[in-house]
Amino acid sequence: MSEVAAVLARGAAYALGEPLPLRVRAWDGSEAGPQDGPALVLHNQRALRHLLWQPDELGLVRAWVTGDLEISGDLYEALDRIAGLLWERDEDPSRFSALTRAATLLRTPGAVSTLGRTLALAGRLRPPPRPAEEVVRRRGRAHTRGRDRAAISHHYDVGNDFYALVLGPSMVYSCAYWDSAEPSPDASLEKAQSDKLDLICRKLAIEPGQRLLDVGCGWGSMALHAAMDYGAEVVGVTISEEQAALARERVSNWGMSKQVEIRVQDYRDVTDGPYDAISSIGMAEHVGADQYRAYAAHLHTLLRPGGRLLNHQIARRPLRDEESYRINAFIDRYVFPDGELAPVGSTVSLLEAAGFEVRDVEALREHYAVTLRAWVANLEANWSQAVRLVGEGRARVWRLYMAASALGFQRNTMGVNQILAVRTATDGTSGMPLVRTFGERAFSMAT
Known part of the structure; x- marks a missing residue:
């Protein structure tokens, strides 16, 4: 038996x-x-x-x-x-x-x-072969331009049609902003993502004609929102060829080519400041601890005095022994090669060391747990099509990583934070209101 x-x-x-x-x-x-x-x-x-x-x-x-x-x-x-x-x-x-x-x-x-x-x-018996979806160990220094391009390509260049299945019409691949931790049946992912983009635009106090740099612009959703609803002149940069192609197509389809420029460009190569505002949404996790201060310092140089940065970034909980921190092997080999998470306190300190004045930190941990469950539901509902697009192995990776991440946010082993920082003028002027408020938008080209 x-x-x-x-x-x-x-x-x-x-x-x-x-x-x-x-x-x-x-x-x-x-x-x-x-x-x-x-x-x-x-x-x-x-x-x-x-x-x-x-x-x-x-x-x-x-x-x-x-x-x-x-x-x-x-x-x-x-x-x-x-x-x-x-x-x-x-x-x-x-x-x-x-x-x-x-x-x-x-x-x-x-x-x-x-x-x-x-x-x-x-x-x-000998160890079994590793799945084809696993990234082999990389050689050389992490976060060089070439290695970053390869890492980003692994994650994002799997096909825009696949991401459309998972993300839905909003094509936003970051934490949404929900009215409730248990959304009502009629609450939509698309509205929650639009509300998140709107919140960012209000925190940045974008006004018509201002220049916005969207670092890691993805498929162009933030750029389009800021241009259409706030009248901004937007430059979006990404190092994913597939993201840029679709973002440009969306910009053209919405008739926004005069206001929105999408570039395939590393953030380190952007030199055409000053900008009035910078958004970095779900991108800084790819920067790496060794490069983070340089990342923050470069964004600081690209802002005009009084310009604002909104840094939307996943964080991990501090460890009792920070020296023991290691990158999660599953995420590193299958999902985000070379991705690194840091405690929010470390991020705030590095932004300040680069010259920023941090004015507001908002934790959205529970929002990401809800968002990820919505993405998993989309993937499961379209499973056969997802497998046809990327193969069963890659689809299984995405289902596991999104479900495990949802639990990570739910269990408070991970968080996500919007950090609003300003480049103060030499006389200390910040341009920030005395009262912490992010009012309703006063302008909309869409209405």
Whole structure:
């Protein structure tokens, strides 16, 4: 009688010092673990090899991307139950060490007598091939122009049609701004994204004729919003060829070519300041810790005195030992190569060190959890088409990363913040109102 699932459950309990929080269902039909909730389904022995040779989120992801491993039941609940074992292990490194020791044990011939022949056999086999969707380890210094272009291309140049399925008509790939943490059935993602763009324009106090630089402009949604609803003259820069192509098409279709220019250009190469305002929405995560002060200083030089910067950026929670910080292997290998997150306090300090005066910080953590769930729902509703566009492996990567990220924001392991900063004049004049208020817009070309 086969008992692969029981052996797996016992091995996990041995490593963790407590029962596995998910039910295990193995390829031989055996099951073990909690009766309630979702189950971890291993379709074949290759799934086990992935987990034994890489006993962390990377092994889990490799098995998931190849389709060797599935979640039966609610994906969010399953990820929530294992968050402490994988996604949040930096807060308790001893648990990860236990998993590593157990996996090492299971890969030795002596494991036969203690945890079963199946585990020992899988462990003695060579590591399985890595999925094609995984980025190979990069050489050389991170965040050079060339390496950044390659990283951005990996994430964004997967096809505009795919992003349209996930993001919806707004084509905005950053946290939306919702009226409620539990939106009503008639609340739309498109309205929430429009409200976010409007909030940014109001924080920047954009007026007709002012120059706005949108750093990391994506598919042009912020540029179009600022031009059409606020009368701004906008330059949007991106290093994604596919994003720029669609952004230019949208600008042309809306008849805004005289007001909006979309460039394929690295932010470091923008030299045609001064600008009245700069928006950087979901872009600074790609800059990197070593380059961040230079990034902030360059944006500072591009603003006129009294000009404002709105930096909308994902943050991570500070660690007890910041020296132990490491980039999440799943995100680095499959989603955002070379992407780095920093605590919001570090970001504020670097902006100030570059000469900015930080005037407002607004946390939107819960908003991103809602946004990501909406994107996952869009992907799931259009799954067959998404697979046709980018392949099943890439679609599975996006579903897992967005669902896990939604839980990260929900559980407060990640946050997202809008930091409003100003380049004050030499006499200290900021141009900011005495009262913290971002009023309704006073101008709209659309009405």
